[in-house]
Amino acid sequence: MSEVSATVAVDLMGGDRAPDVVVEGVGSALAADPGLHVLLVGPEHALVAAAGFERCTPVPAHEVITMDEHPANAVRSKKDSSIVVGARLVREGRAGGFFSAGNTGACMAAATLVVGRLRGVERPALAAVIPTGERPTVLLDVGANADVRPEMLLQFGHMGAAYARITLGVASPRVGLLNIGEEPTKGSMLAQEAYALLTEGLPGFVGNVEGRDVTSGTVDVIVTDGFTGNVTLKVLEGLSRQLLSEIKAALTSSTINKLAAAVVQPSLVALKERLDPDVYGGAPLLGVNGVCMIGHGSSSARAIASGVATTAKAVRGGLTEAIAVAIREPGGDAV
Amino acid sequence: MSEVSATVAVDLMGGDRAPDVVVEGVGSALAADPGLHVLLVGPEHALVAAAGFERCTPVPAHEVITMDEHPANAVRSKKDSSIVVGARLVREGRAGGFFSAGNTGACMAAATLVVGRLRGVERPALAAVIPTGERPTVLLDVGANADVRPEMLLQFGHMGAAYARITLGVASPRVGLLNIGEEPTKGSMLAQEAYALLTEGLPGFVGNVEGRDVTSGTVDVIVTDGFTGNVTLKVLEGLSRQLLSEIKAALTSSTINKLAAAVVQPSLVALKERLDPDVYGGAPLLGVNGVCMIGHGSSSARAIASGVATTAKAVRGGLTEAIAVAIREPGGDAV
Numbered sequence: 001m002s003e004v005s006a007t008v009a010v011d012l013m014g015g016d017r018a019p020d021v022v023v024e025g026v027g028s029a030l031a032a033d034p035g036l037h038v039l040l041v042g043p044e045h046a047l048v049a050a051a052g053f054e055r056c057t058p059v060p061a062h063e064v065i066t067m068d069e070h071p072a073n074a075v076r077s078k079k080d081s082s083i084v085v086g087a088r089l090v091r092e093g094r095a096g097g098f099f100s101a102g103n104t105g106a107c108m109a110a111a112t113l114v115v116g117r118l119r120g121v122e123r124p125a126l127a128a129v130i131p132t133g134e135r136p137t138v139l140l141d142v143g144a145n146a147d148v149r150p151e152m153l154l155q156f157g158h159m160g161a162a163y164a165r166i167t168l169g170v171a172s173p174r175v176g177l178l179n180i181g182e183e184p185t186k187g188s189m190l191a192q193e194a195y196a197l198l199t200e201g202l203p204g205f206v207g208n209v210e211g212r213d214v215t216s217g218t219v220d221v222i223v224t225d226g227f228t229g230n231v232t233l234k235v236l237e238g239l240s241r242q243l244l245s246e247i248k249a250a251l252t253s254s255t256i257n258k259l260a261a262a263v264v265q266p267s268l269v270a271l272k273e274r275l276d277p278d279v280y281g282g283a284p285l286l287g288v289n290g291v292c293m294i295g296h297g298s299s300s301a302r303a304i305a306s307g308v309a310t311t312a313k314a315v316r317g318g319l320t321e322a323i324a325v326a327i328r329e330p331g332g333d334a335v
Numbered sequence: 336m337s338e339v340s341a342t343v344a345v346d347l348m349g350g351d352r353a354p355d356v357v358v359e360g361v362g363s364a365l366a367a368d369p370g371l372h373v374l375l376v377g378p379e380h381a382l383v384a385a386a387g388f389e390r391c392t393p394v395p396a397h398e399v400i401t402m403d404e405h406p407a408n409a410v411r412s413k414k415d416s417s418i419v420v421g422a423r424l425v426r427e428g429r430a431g432g433f434f435s436a437g438n439t440g441a442c443m444a445a446a447t448l449v450v451g452r453l454r455g456v457e458r459p460a461l462a463a464v465i466p467t468g469e470r471p472t473v474l475l476d477v478g479a480n481a482d483v484r485p486e487m488l489l490q491f492g493h494m495g496a497a498y499a500r501i502t503l504g505v506a507s508p509r510v511g512l513l514n515i516g517e518e519p520t521k522g523s524m525l526a527q528e529a530y531a532l533l534t535e536g537l538p539g540f541v542g543n544v545e546g547r548d549v550t551s552g553t554v555d556v557i558v559t560d561g562f563t564g565n566v567t568l569k570v571l572e573g574l575s576r577q578l579l580s581e582i583k584a585a586l587t588s589s590t591i592n593k594l595a596a597a598v599v600q601p602s603l604v605a606l607k608e609r610l611d612p613d614v615y616g617g618a619p620l621l622g623v624n625g626v627c628m629i630g631h632g633s634s635s636a637r638a639i640a641s642g643v644a645t646t647a648k649a650v651r652g653g654l655t656e657a658i659a660v661a662i663r664e665p666g667g668d669a670v
Contacts (some may be wrong), residue, residue, distance in 0.1 A: 132577070143515055146523040180478055180565040188481040188562045211569025215577050227523045228563050230515040234546025235570050242467070242550050243578055260595035 004310040005035045009086040009095035012042025012295030013064045014102030015299045019046040022101070024266050025304025030055055031314075032305070034314050039095050041086045061085035068295055083107055087114035090290035092205055097291030099282065099307045101299040106292035108144055111285045118320070122328040123148070124287035125156045125226070126294070127163055129235050134217035138173075140163070141226035142233045142283065148225040150193035157202045158326035159286040160221035166317035167284075167310055170220045174211030175202055178224035179233075191227065198223075220323040244287075284306035284314065286323060291315050302304070340370045343626075344421040344430035347377025347385075348399045349437030350634045351562035354381040357436070360639025362570070365390055367640070371647050374430050376417045396420035402632055406440030410448055418442055422449035427626035429451040431650035432626030434617065436634040436643045443479055443610075446620045455657070455662040458483070459622035460491045460499055460561070461629070463568050469552035473499050473508075476561035477568045477618065483560040484587040485528035492537045493661040494621040495556035501652035502619075502645055505555045510537055511544030513559035513567075519543070525560065533558075619649065621658060626650050 010026055012019045019042060023142045026038055030053055038056045040047060047058040064079040065074040075084055083102055087110035089095040098115075100107050104126075127140035129281055145152065157175045164173040177195055179187040184195050186208065198205040209219055214232055224232070251261035282295040282303070291314040295307040345361055347354045359371055365388055373391045375382060382393040398416040400409040410419055418437055422428040422445035433440050433450075439461075447459055462475035473495045480487065492510045495609060499508040512530055514522040519530050521543065535539040544554055549567055559567070586596035617630040619639070626649040630642040 146521075148514060148527070177339055179482060180562055180568060180569075186481075188560075189563070191481070210568040211571075211578075212573030215574045224566075225523075227515055227526070228566055229514060231559075231563055231567060232570050234515075235549050236569050237572055238547030239550045239574050240578070240635040241547075243575070247582065302658075321535050 005037060006097075006314055006315040007037040007039065007095045008249045008308055008311045008315065009041055009059070009098045010037040010102030010304075011082045011086050011102050012040050012046055013061075013082040014107075015295060015304070016067070016102070016297050017299075019049065021299065021301040022304055023049045024301035025299075026050060026056065026308060027053060028301065028305035029107060029308040033309060036308070038308070039086075039089055040044040041089070043082075044170060059085060059089065065103050065106045067103050069103060069106065071103060071109045072097070072113075074103070074247075075109040076108050077306060083110045084163075085263050086112060087111060087292070090115050090292070094181035095290075097311040099295065099304075099311045101282070101295030101297060101304060101307065104143075104283075104294050104297075107283055107292065107294045111288045111290075115288045115292060118289050118327060120215060120286055121287035121323075122152050122155060124285050125152075126283050126285050127160055128229075129168070129282045130214060130233075130236065132215050132217035135170070135220070136168060137214065137217060137219060138168070138221045139214060139229055139232065140221075140223060140286065141229050143226045143230035144285065146230075147227070148190070149248050150190060153190075153194040153223050153225070154197045154201050155287070155327060156223040157205065157221065160223060161202070161204050162260055162319060162322040162326055163284060163286060163314075164220045167313050168220070168320045171194065171239050173204050173220035174206045175204045175220035175221040175223065176206055176213065178211070178214075178222050178228060179208035180210065182208050182210070196225075201257040218320045252280045282310060284310075284319075286319075287327075287328055291319055339651055340372060341432075341650040342372040342374065342430045343497060343643055343646045343650065344376055344394070344424040344433045345603070345643055346417045346421050346433070346435030346437050347375050347381055348396075348417045349435035350441075350630065350639070351402070351632050353436070356634065356653075357452055357639055358384045358632075359389065359636035361385060361555075361643060362388060363636065363640035364643040367504075368644060371551040373643070374421075374424055376421045376424070378417075381622070387467055394420060394424065400438050400441045400494070402438050404438060404441065406438060406444045407448075409438070409441050410444040411503070416507060418445045419449060422446060422627070425450050425490060425627070430625075432628065432646040433629045434630065434646045436617070436630030436639060437640065439606040439618075439629050439632075440628065442629045446623045446625075450623045450625045453622055453624050453659050453662060456494075456622035456658075459489055459517060459620050460487075461618050461620050462495055463564075463618045464503070464573065465549060465568075467550050467552035470505070470555070471503060472549065472552060472554060473503070473556045474549060474564055474567065475556075475558060475621065476564050478561045478565035480561040481565075482562070483525070485525060485532050488525075488529040488558050489532045490537050490622070490662060491558040492533055492540065492556065494658050495558060496539055496662055497654060497657040498621060498649070499555045500621060501654045501657060502648050503555070503560065506554035507539045509553075510539045510556040510558065511548065511554035511565060513546070513549075513557050514543035515545065516542050517614065528557075537577050566584050617645060619645075619654075622662075624655060626654055
């Protein structure tokens with residue numbers, strides 16, 4: 001949504017319904033943002049579908065990494081895959097960011113191996129934007145690092161705060177540590193040590209938060225290890241799906257309920273829309289030398305458009321530079 | 336619901352609305368179960384309210400541990416509190432089990448310090464029964480042990496399976512390990528080592544499950560460390576509360592919606608009832624030498640009644656003996 005230019009490489013072959021929904025999503029993103037340039041990466045026969053788009057440059061890549069391939073092996077062996085070529089465009093500076101709704105592990109591997117870590121970053125982290133009642137909350141790590149050290153959680157705090165500032169527009173993000181009690185002495189050894197480091201090193205740190213705060217909007221950023229974060233994300237997905245299907249079943253269990261359901265339907269659709277993670281456009285891998293955004297494999301065209309738009313926003317906002325500064329000069333990032 | 340007798344000690348002062356809801360809950364439990372005997376523990380002035388109940392013996396305890404006291408300190412210093420006296424009744428064999436909706440940490444401390452661990456149990460674990468679409472799932476540990484070793488997760492598997500068999504009537508419980516991927520090589524070091532131990536040592540072990548399986552009814556028991564389990568439980572609580580309030584707001588956002596909502600209301604109430612953790616009656620602390628069940632601080636009279644009934648069921652089913660056998664003779668518990 002800006003005249004300031006931003007170039008985003010997009011994986012044409014990413015997601016369960018690629019390339020069709022990717023073409024549609026890219027078309028929407030380009031139409032909505034006159035400053036956006038897309039480098040569309042995929043096999044030549046599929047690139048034809050996007051031939052009519054303005055500000056869209058086809059970049060041929062002849063291999064495809066499928067959803068169930070071993071991530072690191074696939075990235076090493078398929079140098080001409082859409083994921084590896086897309087990551088290379090970022091490394092070479094031809095694109096400021098890369099978006100893919102493909103194999104999450106392969107995208108993370110390509111971001112780490114091809115784009116490369118930012119200097120000083122111990123481990124890149126995958127973040128998810130959780131819709132809450134109020135404004136959304138950035139949760140990280142959600143799966144890149146199953147085992148972490150306290151120092152890594154401090155870095156996650158800096159990276160998540162930068163992401164909330166730049167893509168969600170939160171001037172001074174409040175950062176919480178996911179724990180199983182509010183007091184500093186609560187929780188695992190990891191959480192207790194991280195609490196001390198975060199108190200010392202992160203200006204926006206507000207203390208421990210608990211599982212119920214993940215969806216309450218209490219804080220803007222929640223840091224945790226990739227094991228707990230991944231479980232949390234999937235618990236949310238599972239329960240949301242279960243509750244919505246239960247509600248649907250309850251509302252259609254009798255004729256009179258069906259009639260009433262038709263009346264309340266618009267409200268429930270609006271609710272579902274508001275809780276829909278699609279609107280926040282994918283999960284960024286933070287801590288690499290360029291913007292790398294990973295969409296859900298089941299992404300709709302709308303989710304793809306949102307993911308590309310969020311990638312462009314992060315590029316324009318200087319996300320990579322902001323994280324580099326925060327890691328290099330911890331303590332100076334809240335100014 | 337049995338003529339077989341069972342004696343349960345109940346903390347009259349446990350919970351935010353004690354003693355009133357406790358008296359009411361105990362009354363319901365006694366009325367529903369002619370074989371139940373209750374030892375009601377609390378200050379004499381409060382015991383008067385239950386004077387008319389049959390099969391209810393008052394046991395005076397003159398101190399009360401409040402919800403925000405430090406658990407272990409309170410248990411050590413308040414020897415005449417309702418929690419400590421209730422636990423002592425179990426240790427002395429006067430009651431087969433103890434139920435309290437009081438300070439969770441203090442109940443766990445009393446169960447461990449006063450009732451005592453079963454021989455061979457490394458660490459008792461707190462379990463929660465999660466309502467799912469199909470039959471419920473037992474999740475443990477949900478907070479007793481923030482840091483665990485793989486051997487402890489194997490014991491949690493045995494203890495959770497025994498609980499599912501006896502209180503939920505599952506003949507051969509399927510046990511899953513909470514992890515962030517399905518393959519044995521996925522996840523944290525802890526999860527990978529526990530996977531190997533569970534495969535070797537627990538007949539009902541079916542492999543890794545993910546966060547979304549917590550509410551899907553995929554397995555009967557899910558084992559995890561007390562950090563991840565506690566976060567999971569609170570994420571579920573938080574999201575359920577948020578979604579139900581959002582739905583309520585959506586349904587009452589206009590007059591016509593309000594009219595339609597009145598029609599669908601019974602279905603939503605039925606749904607809420609089915610998902611209500613109250614019906615499964617509290618969280619057992621497994622691995623101690625007697626049945627110890629801890630209710631939510633906000634327990635209703637119905638939740639208290641359910642908690643007392645579940646405690647009686649576990650006493651009658653020989654939960655403590657079943658766990659003792661499973662821990663002493665691992666591998667023999669599924670026969």
